[in-house]
Amino acid sequence: MNKLMLLCGAAVLSMASCAGNSDATTAEAATVAKDTTPSTPAAPAAKGYAIGDAAADFSLKNVDGKQVALADYKDAKGFIVIFTCNHCPYAKAYEQRIIDLNKRYADKGYPVIAISPNDPAIEPKDSYEEMQKLAKAKGYTFPYLIDEGQTVYPAFGANKTPHVFILQKENNQNIVKYIGAIDDNYEHADQVKHRYAEAAVDALLAGKPVETTKTVAIGCGIKDKKTES
Amino acid sequence: MKKSVLGWAALCSIFIAASCNSVNDSENPQKGPSESEAPAKPLPAAENPEVTVIKYEQLQSRLQQDNDTVYVVNFWATWCGPCVKELPHFKSFSDRMAKEHKPFRLIMVSLDQSDILQDKVVPFLKERNINAQHYLLDDNTRMNEWIPKFEATWSGAIPATFVYEKGEKRAFHEGSLDEKGLTQLLQSYVH
Known part of the structure; x- marks a missing residue:
């Protein structure tokens, strides 16, 4: 029985190639790859903070109804600011890892500040009420703020969820030290090889320069009527 | 068991036939999307994309x-x-x-x-x-x-x-x- 099903599957698979026969471009496959990185004409200038910039403070509403600002954290040495949200599969995949980051670093002076940048009118799963539910269900021990006017995420230059900004307090300014992903494997937390965010905070705690200051990863675009075509 | 194997074989052959509509149209009386009855039949409307x-x-x-x-x-x-x-x-x-x-x-x-x-x-x-x-x-x-x-x-x-x-x-x-x-x-x- 099982064998038959397998056979059936194999036969169907082989038949699927008839979909490819009409493909006019298969004959090109033999072309040798060129080892060049072509440049893009008129690349848009990157907005938001660069490494070394001072991040402006903000005051955003937390899921408990209270306003939260970075200045409230008198004893903090810095912050792990994470733009994340409810609905995005990548954000979901990182929920536990964000909780763990706060557990590991809040007491050492680097609390997690999570901010949902999305417009709930576009993505209802990211409404304030849904954020409250998620924070409660997951037992978030850090603020989960809503960027209601959608002004904070553009100031940072966040463009997807999750998107991490690690800040260090220097002379009463919050200096951007790391921008990017939490780690290198959203799919399998147990197979992560590079823990970018942890490495950055560990370096800052040790008084060392952050080795990898910028990383990129696929994420969900931020839902904003102003930028969506 | 024997019956279900036969059933699978029949299903299987239908499925294979349907997976290449352009070739088998004449032999397959149930080509195309069946919008009327029996929506449960596992007949694909078109080929699976590769x-x-x-x-x-x-x-x-x-x-x-x-x-x-x-x-x-x-x-x-x-x-x-x-x-x-x-x-x-x-x-x-x-x-x-x-x-x-x-x-x-x-x-x-x-x-x-x-x-x-x-x-x-x-x-x-x-x-x-x-x-x-x-x-x-x-x-x-x-x-x-x-x-x-x-x-x-x-x-x-x-x-x-x-x-x-x-x-x-x-x-x-x-x-x-x-x-x-x-x-x-x-x-x-x-x-």
Whole structure:
């Protein structure tokens, strides 16, 4: 029985190639790859903070109804600011890892500040009420703020969820030290090889320069009527 | 048991026949989508699209073509709302290019997890029937490597669309495109 099903599957698979026969471009496959990185004409200038910039403070509403600002954290040495949200599969995949980051670093002076940048009118799963539910269900021990006017995420230059900004307090300014992903494997937390965010905070705690200051990863675009075509 | 095996064999043969409609139309009385009764029958309306699982290097070499074809590469995922929303524009553009016999090829690169390829990605694409070459880029642990290789200014947000010609990147757009935006992006490459 099982064998038959397998056979059936194999036969169907082989038949699927008839979909490819009409493909006019298969004959090109033999072309040798060129080892060049072509440049893009008129690349848009990157907005938001660069490494070394001072991040402006903000005051955003937390899921408990209270306003939260970075200045409230008198004893903090810095912050792990994470733009994340409810609905995005990548954000979901990182929920536990964000909780763990706060557990590991809040007491050492680097609390997690999570901010949902999305417009709930576009993505209802990211409404304030849904954020409250998620924070409660997951037992978030850090603020989960809503960027209601959608002004904070553009100031940072966040463009997807999750998107991490690690800040260090220097002379009463919050200096951007790391921008990017939490780690290198959203799919399998147990197979992560590079823990970018942890490495950055560990370096800052040790008084060392952050080795990898910028990383990129696929994420969900931020839902904003102003930028969506 | 014996009965169910026979049942499977019958189902199987129907399925195989249906998977290549163009060849078997005359032999298969139930071709095409059956909108009337018996929706439970596992008869595919069209062929399952072929989706090739690849790594970054393979995708990159796929784009190094020395011919007159303009390649539009769209990075998308089934879970990505704006990606799904812009798909019809890509489909209609690709259909129009095919109809006008233009040297144009749409390359759709899914960033879905490879373990949902058969259950989710393939049925999703089959339903939309997009005239494109389909890939699933199964290279999630090296995103920090290949995203900047594709484009230094790409934040990693999807959808993202590239235009390649003669093996070189001609244009890049991060974010969704409407019909007008897509036409504008492509107008200097496809006429």
